[in-house]
Amino acid sequence: MIADIHAWLDGAAADGRLRAMDRAFARFLFTLDPAADTRVLAAAALLSRELAEGHICVDVGALAEQEPTLADASTWLGASALVARPGGDEAAPLVLDANLLYLRRFWRDEARVAAAILGRLAPLPDPPGLRAELDRLFPAEGDGVDWQKVACAIASRSAFAVITGGPGTGKTTTVVRLLGLLQTLAWKRGEPRLRIRLAAPTGKAAARLNASIAAQVARLDVDAAVREGIPAEVTTLHRLLGSRPDTRAFQHNADNPLHVDVLVIDEASMIDLEMMAATLDALPAGARIVLLGDKDQLSSVEAGAVLGDLCARAEPGHYDDATVAWLRDAAGVDVSPWRDATTPWALDQRVTMLRRSRRFGTDSGIGALASAINEGNGAAVARVFEGRFDDIARMPATPAAVAALAIDGRAPAPGYRHYLEWIQAHRPAAGADEDTWAAWGRGALEAHRRFQLLCATKRGDHGVDSQNERIALALLSRGLVRAATGWYEGRPVMVVRNDYALGLMNGDIGVTLALPDGQGGIALRVAFLVTDGAGGERVRFVAPSRLSAVDTVFAMTVHKSQGSEFEHTALALPPEPSPVLTRELVYTGVTRARRHFTLVAAPDILAYAVARKTRRASGLLDRLR
Numbered sequence: 081m082i083a084d085i086h087a088w089l090d091g092a093a094a095d096g097r098l099r100a101m102d103r104a105f106a107r108f109l110f111t112l113d114p115a116a117d118t119r120v121l122a123a124a125a126l127l128s129r130e131l132a133e134g135h136i137c138v139d140v141g142a143l144a145e146q147e148p149t150l151a152d153a154s155t156w157l158g159a160s161a162l163v164a165r166p167g168g169d170e171a172a173p174l175v176l177d178a179n180l181l182y183l184r185r186f187w188r189d190e191a192r193v194a195a196a197i198l199g200r201l202a203p204l205p206d207p208p209g210l211r212a213e214l215d216r217l218f219p220a221e222g223d224g225v226d227w228q229k230v231a232c233a234i235a236s237r238s239a240f241a242v243i244t245g246g247p248g249t250g251k252t253t254t255v256v257r258l259l260g261l262l263q264t265l266a267w268k269r270g271e272p273r274l275r276i277r278l279a280a281p282t283g284k285a286a287a288r289l290n291a292s293i294a295a296q297v298a299r300l301d302v303d304a305a306v307r308e309g310i311p312a313e314v315t316t317l318h319r320l321l322g323s324r325p326d327t328r329a330f331q332h333n334a335d336n337p338l339h340v341d342v343l344v345i346d347e348a349s350m351i352d353l354e355m356m357a358a359t360l361d362a363l364p365a366g367a368r369i370v371l372l373g374d375k376d377q378l379s380s381v382e383a384g385a386v387l388g389d390l391c392a393r394a395e396p397g398h399y400d401d402a403t404v405a406w407l408r409d410a411a412g413v414d415v416s417p418w419r420d421a422t423t424p425w426a427l428d429q430r431v432t433m434l435r436r437s438r439r440f441g442t443d444s445g446i447g448a449l450a451s452a453i454n455e456g457n458g459a460a461v462a463r464v465f466e467g468r469f470d471d472i473a474r475m476p477a478t479p480a481a482v483a484a485l486a487i488d489g490r491a492p493a494p495g496y497r498h499y500l501e502w503i504q505a506h507r508p509a510a511g512a513d514e515d516t517w518a519a520w521g522r523g524a525l526e527a528h529r530r531f532q533l534l535c536a537t538k539r540g541d542h543g544v545d546s547q548n549e550r551i552a553l554a555l556l557s558r559g560l561v562r563a564a565t566g567w568y569e570g571r572p573v574m575v576v577r578n579d580y581a582l583g584l585m586n587g588d589i590g591v592t593l594a595l596p597d598g599q600g601g602i603a604l605r606v607a608f609l610v611t612d613g614a615g616g617e618r619v620r621f622v623a624p625s626r627l628s629a630v631d632t633v634f635a636m637t638v639h640k641s642q643g644s645e646f647e648h649t650a651l652a653l654p655p656e657p658s659p660v661l662t663r664e665l666v667y668t669g670v671t672r673a674r675r676h677f678t679l680v681a682a683p684d685i686l687a688y689a690v691a692r693k694t695r696r697a698s699g700l701l702d703r704l705r
């Protein structure tokens with residue numbers, strides 16, 4: 081027993097085991113039930129703390145590791161009026177499901193997600209003509225399994241599918257062909273055109289998919305009528321569901337479902353549990369959903385690791401005999417090496433992992449590095465840097481070295497000097513027309529995208545804020561910018577809050593440019609690329625005074641970089657071990673690089689991070705078993 085819960089909470093808050101919020105939550109439960117077992121209140125506070133780390137629940141068996149008096153938790157939690165079993169008192173704020181303790185909201189979200197997925201796993205009848213269409217869309221190329229074809233076949237077969245793969249493994253290519261396939265089969269059956277929607281969790285990710293989808297659809301080998309049925313426009317999930325100010329609820333929900341037959345969501349690793357529950361709720365009963373993403377990337381900022389959970393068994397495949405036989409017939413592909421004769425799950429039959437990167441071949445250090453990181457092998461990671469690759473490099477993490485890299489890059493990989501000099505060199509003449517200024521803005525945005533410095537954290541001496549300050553001052557001292565604070569030409573910014581009035585989304589990046597103000601003078605404007613509604617993008621100039629929530633992004637956190645790629649990416653890690661340094665963080669940082677990657681970190685810190693694979697507690701996988 082804990083004799084005085086208030087003293088215990090104060091002590092745990094004082095020594096950093098709890099946040100003020102966790103203590104407040106336990107106190108709130110105490111007001112609901114002043115006679116509550118003090119251990120239940122302590123467990124609730126610890127649960128609240130775990131949720132802040134992204135976990136969905138806590139394993140009650142582990143509570144005693146944090147506080148010895150919390151042993152045998154199932155017994156006293158089960159006896160508390162504050163805790164219900166599934167199906168029990170719906171007013172109880174906590175739920176104990178098997179050995180997992182949840183906040184009711186998370187328990188409900190997890191149960192909704194699991195039920196919606198389970199309800200969509202049954203195989204659909206084979207459409208006539210499937211094999212011929214698959215063979216046409218995926219012409220044979222070399223030996224080995226064509227995983228893109230497998231993914232497409234599997235996704236055509238059920239109302240729920242997951243396609244995971246690292247950078248450049250063809251997730252976009254596959255899904256465009258899948259949509260072509262589904263639309264073609266519907267058309268051949270004389271059915272109405274499928275209503276397809278494409279979405280991504282952030283504006284940045286949506287914009288990137290937008291650009292790549294449009295190009296892929298144009299190249300797709302299908303009938304023109306079919307091609308017209310594949311949308312090029314990608315929206316954010318918030319927009320799709322209809323977010324409303326001041327409420328977590330969306331316009332579209334189970335009572336007002338989306339008008340959609342097929343929903344494709346890219347960058348699904350960024351979707352938290354609550355968003356996934358809302359999305360699945362809003363999906364009409366007969367509609368299909370396809371999730372695309374890289375299972376090894378960082379999980380969502382909010383609680384949950386839905387894609388990671390769904391793909392926990394993707395690597396070995398776990399295909400059952402029926403799937404192996406069906407894929408042989410329906411797609412002409414043999415996946416028997418990935419067969420599981422003993423414990424295949426229904427979910428496994430709907431998950432495909434794309435295994436061949438078309439972007440990073442065997443001569444790519446970025447590809448080799450990403451693989452070694454995923455294997456969690458610190459020695460192999462170190463060897464990759466010592467090897468023969470010239471697309472990757474490592475350098476010591478001194479502040480001066482970071483600033484020098486950020487400005488000058490390392491030949492031939494560019495730094496910010498390239499972008500700032502591009503702006504000066506290509507500035508249109510004073511009387512140039514609007515299109516010319518817009519083209520300059522677009523060029524500046526493209527030049528800016530050639531390099532990005534990533535950091536593990538926002539705060540601290542090695543975090544984004546400090547690096548931004550240092551880089552701006554270093555640029556000023558070299559005469560590449562005219563100021564290092566406030567607004568100045570060359571300042572790159574990231575929108576940190578959706579602004580529907582301006583059409584700018586959290587994560588959008590703009591660059592500050594000096595434009596004619598129309599009265600003979602000069603005014604600073606921030607150039608953004610915004611979607612033009614027809615699958616393309618156009619430049620929009622926004623006055624700095626209208627941008628209420630932006631950060632400078634000479635440096636950005638790895639979290640914020642998800643969904644973006646840069647020609648040269650540098651990742652700067654702090655010199656001391658820290659809980660944020662994880663395998664997923666390093667992998668996500670490395671895979672933001674398209675052509676060059678530079679690591680700014682001590683070897684032991686890299687090994688430390690790579691050894692730390694995160695696992696967010698959740699009961700989702702058990703529910704899908």
Ligand SMILES: Nc1ncnc2c1ncn2[C@@H]1O[C@H](COP(=O)(O)OP(=O)(O)OP(=O)(O)O)[C@@H](O)[C@H]1O
Nearest residue numbers: 228245246247248249250251252253254292438439
């Ligand atoms: N089956 C294929 N045949 C030929 N080229 C392909 C094939 N699949 C993918 N590619 C090419 O490989 C590159 C990467 O493909 P794609 O963009 O589809 O991958 P992705 O997994 O979506 O990448 P990202 O990591 O950017 O999300 C593209 O240039 C694409 O055209």
